[in-house]
Amino acid sequence: MAMTSNVPAYGRFGGFGGRYVPEALIPALEQLEEVWRKAVVDPEFVGELERLQRTYTGRPSIITEVPRFAEHCGGARVILKREDLNHTGSHKINNVLGQALLTKRMGKTRVIAETGAGQHGVATATAAALLGLDCVIYMGRKDTERQALNVARMRLLGARVVPVDHGSRTLKDAVNEAFRDWVTNVATTHYVLGTVTGPHPFPEMVRDFHRVIGVEARQQVLDLVGRLPDVVCACVGGGSNAMGIFHRFLDDASVRLVGFEAGGEGVASGKHAARFSAGFPGVLHGAYTYVMQDDDGQTIESHSVSAGLDYPSVGPEHAYLLESGRAEYRPITDDEAMEAFSLLSRTEGILPAIESSHALAGAMMLGRELGRDAVILVNLSGRGDKDVHTAAQWFGLIDDEGRVADGALPDEPGAKGLGEQQ
Amino acid sequence: MSVGPVLDSCRAEGRAALIGYLPVGFPTVEGSIEAMKVLVESGVDIIEIGVPYSDPVMDGPVIQDAAVRALAGGVRLADIFTAAREVSGQGAGALVMTYWNPVLRYGVERFAADLAAAGGAGLITPDLIPDEAAEWIAAADAHDLDKVFLVAPSSTPDRLAAVTAACRGFVYATAVMGVTGARTSVGEAADALVSRTREHTDLPVCVGLGVSTGAQAAEVGRYADGVIVGSALVRCLTEAATVQDGLEALGILARELADGVHRSRS
Numbered sequence: 001m002a003m004t005s006n007v008p009a010y011g012r013f014g015g016f017g018g019r020y021v022p023e024a025l026i027p028a029l030e031q032l033e034e035v036w037r038k039a040v041v042d043p044e045f046v047g048e049l050e051r052l053q054r055t056y057t058g059r060p061s062i063i064t065e066v067p068r069f070a071e072h073c074g075g076a077r078v079i080l081k082r083e084d085l086n087h088t089g090s091h092k093i094n095n096v097l098g099q100a101l102l103t104k105r106m107g108k109t110r111v112i113a114e115t116g117a118g119q120h121g122v123a124t125a126t127a128a129a130l131l132g133l134d135c136v137i138y139m140g141r142k143d144t145e146r147q148a149l150n151v152a153r154m155r156l157l158g159a160r161v162v163p164v165d166h167g168s169r170t171l172k173d174a175v176n177e178a179f180r181d182w183v184t185n186v187a188t189t190h191y192v193l194g195t196v197t198g199p200h201p202f203p204e205m206v207r208d209f210h211r212v213i214g215v216e217a218r219q220q221v222l223d224l225v226g227r228l229p230d231v232v233c234a235c236v237g238g239g240s241n242a243m244g245i246f247h248r249f250l251d252d253a254s255v256r257l258v259g260f261e262a263g264g265e266g267v268a269s270g271k272h273a274a275r276f277s278a279g280f281p282g283v284l285h286g287a288y289t290y291v292m293q294d295d296d297g298q299t300i301e302s303h304s305v306s307a308g309l310d311y312p313s314v315g316p317e318h319a320y321l322l323e324s325g326r327a328e329y330r331p332i333t334d335d336e337a338m339e340a341f342s343l344l345s346r347t348e349g350i351l352p353a354i355e356s357s358h359a360l361a362g363a364m365m366l367g368r369e370l371g372r373d374a375v376i377l378v379n380l381s382g383r384g385d386k387d388v389h390t391a392a393q394w395f396g397l398i399d400d401e402g403r404v405a406d407g408a409l410p411d412e413p414g415a416k417g418l419g420e421q422q
Numbered sequence: 423m424s425v426g427p428v429l430d431s432c433r434a435e436g437r438a439a440l441i442g443y444l445p446v447g448f449p450t451v452e453g454s455i456e457a458m459k460v461l462v463e464s465g466v467d468i469i470e471i472g473v474p475y476s477d478p479v480m481d482g483p484v485i486q487d488a489a490v491r492a493l494a495g496g497v498r499l500a501d502i503f504t505a506a507r508e509v510s511g512q513g514a515g516a517l518v519m520t521y522w523n524p525v526l527r528y529g530v531e532r533f534a535a536d537l538a539a540a541g542g543a544g545l546i547t548p549d550l551i552p553d554e555a556a557e558w559i560a561a562a563d564a565h566d567l568d569k570v571f572l573v574a575p576s577s578t579p580d581r582l583a584a585v586t587a588a589c590r591g592f593v594y595a596t597a598v599m600g601v602t603g604a605r606t607s608v609g610e611a612a613d614a615l616v617s618r619t620r621e622h623t624d625l626p627v628c629v630g631l632g633v634s635t636g637a638q639a640a641e642v643g644r645y646a647d648g649v650i651v652g653s654a655l656v657r658c659l660t661e662a663a664t665v666q667d668g669l670e671a672l673g674i675l676a677r678e679l680a681d682g683v684h685r686s687r688s
Contacts, residue, residue: 024574179479184600283523296499297527299476
C-alpha cells in the first residue's frame with residue numbers, strides 16, 4: 001500500500017505539518033526528536049513503557065460488543081475499544097507516560113500541558129506525580145468552570161492549574177499560554193502536548209504513543225469476529241485517539257476510517273468545531289493543517305458541548321488522510337452526541353465521555369447506512385464521569401444551581417422523572 | 423525599499439538605530455497611524471507595523487491586549503498597507519511584523535506585491551523559520567523586500583548560520599528566552615547572542631524583547647546595531663485616559679529612547 005510507504009517532506013504528512021514556531025523553540029524540538037527516536041529503539045525505554053502500560057494504565061484495554069446499543073445502529077455489530085477503562089479514564093495516559101519518560105531522559109524537571117476537558121491535564125498531572133516532576137496545567141477559564149471537578153483532581157494530584165483569561169478562554173488559548181511558558185522556560189521544561197498537532201515531531205510522536213490502541217483492537221476484533229471490521233469510528237478534536245486507532249488499519253484497504261468532528265449546533269449555525277466542513281488550510285499552533293479562520297486568517301472560535309472537541313484546528317495527519325481520501329470526516333451535532341451518550345448509558349451501562357459520544361453517534365449513522373452484516377469498531381476514548389454535571393444539566397436532571405430537577409431523558413419510557421415520583 | 427540604508431546611516435552617525443513597534447488598528451486605524459507618525463517625529467528610525475492576530479504566542483499581555491482590542495474594533499489585514507504607505511511617506515523604514523497565518527490566507531505572493539507597492543520594507547516573522555519559508559523567501563526576493571528572521575539565546579551555531587543566511591535587512595536577536603514585554607533588565611544573554619550572531623553575518627543585528635527605558639536603550643545600543651521597543655510604547659496608548667494623552671506619553675517615551683541610542687556610543 002502506498003499510504004505508509006510515501007516519504008513526505010521532513011516533518012510533513014503530504015503537504016501538512018511542519019514547524020511554525022519561534023526560533024527559540026527549535027533547539028528543544030530538535031532535542032526532543034533526537035531523544036525520542038533513540039528511545040523507541042532502546043529496549044530499556046520500550047520495556048519501561050510497556051511495564052507502565054501493563055501495571056499502571058491497565059493495558060491491554062478490552063473490547064466490548066454492545067448488542068443492545070447496536071439495535072439502534074441498523075442492526076450492525078458494534079464493538080467498543082475500551083480506552084475509557086484506562087487509569088485516569090481516557091486514552092490520554094498512553095501519550096503522557098511516553099512523554100513523561102522522555103522528559104526524564106532529557107534531564108528536564110518540569111512539565112507543562114494544556115487541557116480542554118481536563119482529561120489530558122489529569123493524565124499529565126498523574127504522570128508527573130508518578131515520576132516526580134513539577135507540573136503546571138494551562139486551562140481556559142471557561143473550561144475550568146465547566147470542568148471544575150477535573151480542576152480539583154489535578155490539584156489533588158499535585159499540579160498547579162493556571163486559568164487562562166485571554167482570547168476565547170478555551171483550549172486554543174490554553175495552548176497559546178503553554179507555548180508562552182515553554183518559550184520562557186524551555187531549558188528546564190518539557191511541553192507535554194496532548195494531541196497529534198503542534199510542531200514536528202509532536203504529531204508523529206503522539207500518534208506513535210497512541211498507536212497501541214489500534215494494534216490491540218485489530219487483533220482483538222480478528223479474534224472475536226474472525227475478520228477485520230468494515231469501519232473504524234473515532235471522534236476527532238485534535239485527533240489523538242483517532243490517529244491511535246486508525247494507524248494500524250491504514251494498510252487495510254477494506255477498512256473504512258471515519259472521524260467525527262463536533263458539529264455543535266449544526267455547521268450552518270457557525271457554532272461548531274467542524275474544521276473539515278468549514279475550515280481552510282492554514283497555520284495554528286505550529287502546524288500547517290485545517291483551521292477555522294476568517295478571510296484575514298484570524299482564528300474563528302469553535303463551539304461544542306464537548307470541551308475536548310472544542311478546538312478550531314486539527315492534527316495535520318488527519319488533513320492528509322482527508323486529502324488523500326484514506327479517511328473521511330463528518331460532523332455530529334451536540335444533540336446527536338447527547339442522544340448517543342444517553343443511549344449507551346441506558347442500553348449497556350457504560351457512561352461514555354461526551355467526546356466519545358460523537359463517535360457513538362457516528363456508529364449509529366453508519367450502521368443504518370451499512371445494515372445488518374456490518375462490523376463497526378468504535379474507539380470509546382474516555383469515560384463520562386467527568387461529564388455527569390454537563391449531561392445532567394443538558395437533560396434537565398439538575399437545575400442551574402445543581403439541585404435535582406424534573407427533566408426527562410429522550411428515550412425514558414412514560415415517566416416524567418424524579419419529580420413525579422416524590 | 424529595504425531598511426538597510428536606514429541602518430547604514432545610523433551606523434555612519436556612530437549610533438544604534440531605534441526601532442519602534444505599534445499594532446495597526448489600536449486605538450483605531452487612523453489613531454495607530456497617527457501614533458506611528460509621532461514615533462517618527464520623535465526620533466524613531468524604523469517603524470515595526472504590527473498585524474493584530476488572534477493567537478499571538480510570542481507576545482506578552484500588553485501587546486495581546488492591544489491586538490484583541492484592535493480586532494474587536496474591526497481592523498483588517500489590508501489596513502497594514504495603508505500604514506506602510508503613510509510611514510514610508512514620512513521617510514522612516516516601514517517593516518511589518520506578522521504571525522504567519524494572516525499572510526498565508528491573503529496569499530504570500532499577493533501580500534508581497536501589495537506590501538512592496540505600498541512602500542513597505544519587508545516582514546519580521548516571529549513564527550516562521552527559514553526552513554518553512556521557501557514561498558516567502560521567493561516572493562520577498564521577487565519584490566525586493568527585507569526578510570527579518572529571529573535568533574534566540576537558545577540558538578545553536580548551526581541555527582545561527584542558517585537563520586542569518588536567510589535574512590535581509592537585519593537579524594532580530596531576542597534578548598531573553600520569553601515573550602514580548604517590558605523587563606527591569608535586558609540581561610547579559612543579549613550581548614552574548616549579538617556576539618555569537620556576528621560570527622555568522624555582516625548584517626546589522628538588532629535586539630528586542632524587554633527594552634522599555636532610555637537607559638536600557640543606551641545599554642543595548644552599545645553592542646547592537648538597533649534597539650527594538652514594543653510593549654513599553656504600546657502601553658503608552660493602552661493605559662492613557664484619552665487618545666491625546668496617549669500620543670503625548672508616546673512622544674515623551676520615544677524621545678527618551680532616541681536620546682538613549684544617541685548617547686549609547688558617545
